[in-house]
Amino acid sequence: MYARWSGASFGLNAAPETRTTLQPLARSVTSASGTVHHFPLHPHGTADADDGSGLRLFAAAREGETLTLLSATHDMLVENTRHAAKRASDATESGVSGVVAIVCAGVGLELERSSDADGVALGRLASVLHAAVESGGGPPPPLVGCFTFGEQGPLASESESCHANLMLNVLVFGKAADEPSREPRPPTPRRGRSRQRIVL
Secondary structure, eight states: OHHHHHTOOSOTTTSOGGGGTTSOEEEEEEOTTSOEEEEEEOEEEEEOOTTSOEEEESSOOOTTOOEEEOOOOHHHHHHHHHHHHHHHHHTSSSOEEEEEEEEEHHHHHHHHHTOSSTTHHHHHHHHHHHHHHOOTTSOOOOEEEEEESSEEEESSSTTOEEEESSEEEEEEEEOOTTOOSOOOOOOOOSOSEEEEEEEO
16 A cells, blocks of 8 residues: 555665655644644555555554655755744744754655765754754854654644654754853753754
8 A cells, every 4th residue: 555655666675764754654633723733654664464465664553543645855854854943943032042953863864865975964954953043143052963763742732742753853942031142151940942843
């Protein structure tokens, strides 16, 4: 079924696992407000089944859930990263003092696979993140990140969490209103902090 939907011309058991990053399946979950959210499920091979049609996923779907096929390009993965960081940055009141980014390793590996030289694609991703949160022409805020296999985050509300794939989480720390620079200072109450999570 997945091969037919995606038009895959490669064997799922033989191809690099990131080959399906641009065409993942996704759980469709409707929030209380009626908004439909998609939570990607990363296929990585066929599973044993009586008719040979089984599919292995890096995250689980629940029986009875509706699945859909998502589609993206390498540029869309980078643009979605920029959009998430910009939304989080815009939610702060007085600029950004630091950024933590958690990106799915499947996304990182797929971007690297599309590049001619090691590190170029991931360097571009970091540059896009920095550019999205810069303000006032000063130096970019500190940025730390990692690439993980499997991400945990809110489902359709902050009160329910789920495990999904191919996700990006961005945590932005805002500056205190009276903070003129990024000089070290004692800890302050957690304020001006914003988190955005989107499906890549």
